[in-house]
Amino acid sequence: EVQLVESGGGLVQPGGSLRLSCAASGFTLSNYEMNWVRQAPGKGLEWVSYISRSGSVIYYADSVKGRFTISRDNAKNSLNLQMNSLRAEDTAVYYCARRSDDNSRSVDAWGQGTMVTVSS
Amino acid sequence: DIVMTQTPLSSLVTLGQPASISCRSSHSLVHSDGNTYLSWLQQRPGQPPRLLIYKISNRFSGVPDRFSGSGAGTDFTLKISRVEAEDVGVYYCTQATQFPHTFGQGTRLEIK
Numbered sequence: 203e204v205q206l207v208e209s210g211g212g213l214v215q216p217g218g219s220l221r222l223s224c225a226a227s228g229f230t231l232s233n234y235e236m237n238w239v240r241q242a243p244g245k246g247l248e249w250v251s252y253i254s255r256s257g258s259v260i261y262y263a264d265s266v267k268g269r270f271t272i273s274r275d276n277a278k279n280s281l282n283l284q285m286n287s288l289r290a291e292d293t294a295v296y297y298c299a300r301r302s303d304d305n306s307r308s309v310d311a312w313g314q315g316t317m318v319t320v321s322s
Numbered sequence: 323d324i325v326m327t328q329t330p331l332s333s334l335v336t337l338g339q340p341a342s343i344s345c346r347s348s349h350s351l352v353h354s355d356g357n358t359y360l361s362w363l364q365q366r367p368g369q370p371p372r373l374l375i376y377k378i379s380n381r382f383s384g385v386p387d388r389f390s391g392s393g394a395g396t397d398f399t400l401k402i403s404r405v406e407a408e409d410v411g412v413y414y415c416t417q418a419t420q421f422p423h424t425f426g427q428g429t430r431l432e433i434k
Contacts, residue, residue, distance in 0.1 A: 237423070239371075247363075247371065247414055249423040261421040297370055307359040307418035308376035315370055 204228040204311045206298045211316030218288050218320070224281040224298030224313055232256075232276035235301040237309060238283050240294035240318075250296070251283065266292075288320045324349050324417055328426035336434045341402040343429045345415030350395050352419070359418040362391055362400045365428075366411040374413075375400065407433060 210222040222238075238250040251272040252261045260272055271284040281298055295315040302310040325348040335341045351358045362375040373382045375391035378398060388403040402409055410433055415426040 246412075246428045247365075247416070247425040249416075249425070252421065252423070263422050301418075302373075302376070305357075306361075306376040306380070307357075308361045308373055308382070309363075309371075309416075309418075310373050310376075310382065312370040312372070 206300065206311055206313035208296060208298050208313045208316035211296065211318045213319045213321065214288055215322050216289060216320055219284070219286045220288065220318060222283040222285065222296055222316060222318070226279045226281065231274065231279045231281070234303055236274065236281050237299045237301060238272060239297045239299050241297070241315070242294040253281070285318070290320050292318060293320050294318060323422055324351070324420060324424050326415055326417060326424050326426040328415060328429050330429060331427060332430045332432070334432050334434050335405045337407065338404050341405050341431060343400045343413055345398045345400070345426050347396045347417060351417050352395060358394065360393070360398050361416050361418065363414045363416060364411050365414065371414065405431070405433065
């Protein structure tokens, strides 16, 4: 069974840092492109970042560029998101999301999410 | 950035009746490779999103055939032929034709 389990969320002060992780199981992470998507409380979905299978191609939303860093460790079947200089508007549930391997570019698997709250 | 606009933002539907959600993109979603990377997601209350439809009209594995997608270019539609109680939730269209990937605002489906 495909599973994505996020961890690392919590309460952090503005300007602080957090590192989110996503543990993948039931499939080989190295075969898949991955994304982080977030959802502020009561709001819609916002794409945050993308990473290619090897990690050589990376994209970020303008809202997080220069502050967030996506990375992956295929040997450990793990996806990460280092979040620095956090702001109140970064408060959201962060989802790890797998891009399908059939060239449809669809996101075919989602984790349950981890909540990040930025507040003093 | 490509802006995705959904209508309506809220829909109240009687059980067994059809429902339709429209999604319009600010730019054509046809990629240079000829594909249109438009998907539909469902998010039930308290759950992560779930893929329903990809590349406009392809149902994802396990999705009931009462869900269908159509459209081309900049105009797309998700239809539910006969709404069931389990269809309550928020529906999002999303494009992966270019970065940044973007989502519609979401359409909340409720049962009368």
